[in-house]
Amino acid sequence: MLSDSTKKTQFNYWLNQPAPPLEHTRVVVPDRAQSCQAEGILRQQLKRLENCAHCDDGRLTMKQLLITTIAAVLLVGCGESQSPEPPTAKAPDISIHEAAALGNIEVVKQFLDSGTDVNAKDETGGTPLDEAAGWGRKDIVELLIAKGADVNAKFDDDGSTPLHLSAWKGHFETAELLITADADVNAKMEDGDTPLDLAERESRRDSSQVKAAKKEIADLLRKNGGKTGEELKAEGK
Helix, strand or coil, X not given: CCCHHHHHHHHHHHHCCCCCCHHHCCCCCXXXXXXXXXXXXXXXXXXXXXXXXXXXXXXXXXXXXXXXXXXXXXXHHCCCCCXXXXXCCCCCCCCHHXXXXXXXXXXXXXXXXXXXXXXXXXXXXXXXXXXHHHCXXXXXXXXXXXXXXXXXXXXXXXXXXXXXXXXXXXXXXXXXXXHHCXXXXXXCCCCCCCHHHHHHCCCCCCCHHHHHHHHHHHHHHHHCCCCCHHHHHHCCX
């Protein structure tokens, strides 16, 4: 590596050479200086060139170009490194439906902010709201409803709605949110079951806590006009 004194000597020698005609001259401004060690030397030469700005010899134009070149080197090469490009947002490793089921509200928000259809259906024909309601994800149910989710969207395979799923799984809070958002309390599945049918139907897998919650949901549905499929059928509905 050349010492500063050697660099300075070479620079001065080059500076005092006769300037070639402008049509044969090309000025190259580096995009980044290789080292900042020459900063002091460059600043000294910049000052000398500024003092020569009114010379009448044939090197006047070249010296004016040099002022621009050296200034560019100082600004680009010896400053702080350029800011890195902002990191590209990584696409989530799961779908919006999986995020809704898992309760990952930040990923759900990321999908919605990027333009994902709030009522998009997965390969089973369910929507993100179906998943959130079926797993009792209250905060995500609230978010999806606020973003325009269809509270009466039906699963393609059996015709169940988010309210059916909340009633069957014993998720009182999500059932209450759906009813408040005008979910159809008497929506029928393909087999004719309503949310009330599922709330009143026990499963061997139901814990005592789930059984108690399903009873509360049944009462809530009744208070809001909910009926069983048989009751609706008897009414000719």
